[in-house]
Amino acid sequence: MEIIILASGSKGNAMNIKSNNSNILIDIGISYQVLKSKLKENMVDIKSIKHLFITHEHSDHIKGLQVFLKYHVDVTVYLSLGTYESLDAKTKELLINYVILKSDNTYEILNFKFETYGLSHDAKEPLGFVISSNNKKVVIATDTGYIDESYFDLLSNADFYLLEANHEPSLLMDSSRPYYLKQRIISEKGHLSNHEASYLIDKFIPNDKKAVWAVAHISEDCNNLHLIEKSIVRIIKDPTKVDVLFTSQTTSKVVKI
Template sequence: MRFSVLASGSTGNSIYVENDDHAFIVDAGLSGKKMEQLFTKVDRNMKQLSGIFVTHEHSDHIKGIGVLARKYNVPVYANAKTWQAMDGLVGDIPLEQRFEFEMDTVKHFGSLAVESFAVSHDAADPMFYSFHEDGRKLVVITDTGYVSDRMKGIIRGADSFVFESNHDVNMLQMGRYPWSIKRRILSDVGHVSNEDAAIAMSDVVFEKPTNIYLSHLSKDNNMKELARMSVTQTLQSCGIIVGEYLNLLDTDAEEPTKLVTV
């Protein structure tokens, strides 16, 4: 199983996951043209896609889904409420390409198992995904106001995480956003801060080689260096030293991460 975080941030999100037989993306929150460019950068072709898994209907996650589905005849998977919420936002997707993937279920694609799980975000029925193959596990969790014990039980022990580290609380509080947006981001259906993300990480990592990709960083209320520093310090306060068995890696809104094996 291999993956690349194609893009992650306030302006658009997409993650590529493949094994020897299938290739998927989680969300397509950029234009079709930009998605094609990102695929080229990881030496892959859209024609290889086996499907698109949708997390929720916010534009930074679905902007390119309709275009890609129609152009490349790609199956799209989402739960019923998300399909309903996407109606009118992604254009017409043929019925034969529309598949329901309900929350808290597992779908098998050959040797690859894909598990959906609920998160706490202000969307119709938001959910994220855990990928399993040959005893290896990749977790994607990038939009949630908090990480519940139930979520932790599902994602615990992954070999690689694409984990939200959205904002620095002080930057957000002192920033230009109106209070209504600040309150939404800080709420239980908003986004997790650097510190809260790190506390959740401390509860789900095992003492084995683990990579955590800090993702969905706010363009206005976070910085890569600040996110790494805050997460590192908070993990250290929880007894986890970054660099021993746990590695923190950056993601970017414009450039994909290197395609790596889980």
């Protein structure tokens, strides 16, 4: 599989996954023109994308959806019922082909197997995805303040993780953000901290395996790469089992597994 993280952060999220001749898009939180440009930079024809998966309805995950649907009427969009119900009327009108996904289910799309699970975020019905193809396993877990232990087996032993390490709590609490926003971010319906993300990676990746961790949704003002690395070294018992990739709001990151 080839994974292209087109953008990750509070200003927009999108990622492309290719396996053989199959091509899917996860989230579309950047403008249509930016999406088209970023795909072209990575030699992906936007017309080749026929399947789009949405994790939840926040604007940094669906910003480009309405315009995309205007130009690509043949695309099938996959989303939860809660996410669908949260879309505005104009977007629903353009949404001709769609599939309602349920948590804790398995779906076969092209040559991918999708397993869905519930995330804990202040959205109506956010979903995470475990995607398998050609004996490779990808876990997508971004925009969540908590991951229930009942999903640990499902999420373990993957080859690639898109897992957020959004903030360092001390920087967040010392920031100028309003108190209610700080409380939202650190809550179980908010975002994972560096410590929490590193703890999960240590749990998910067995000691006899190596995996890629694409650190996602990094706060621009309440986190930095040095603090993330400190958490990794302090918490992950064997940091050598993790190849760490820091995602970016502006620069695409490409991983082949």
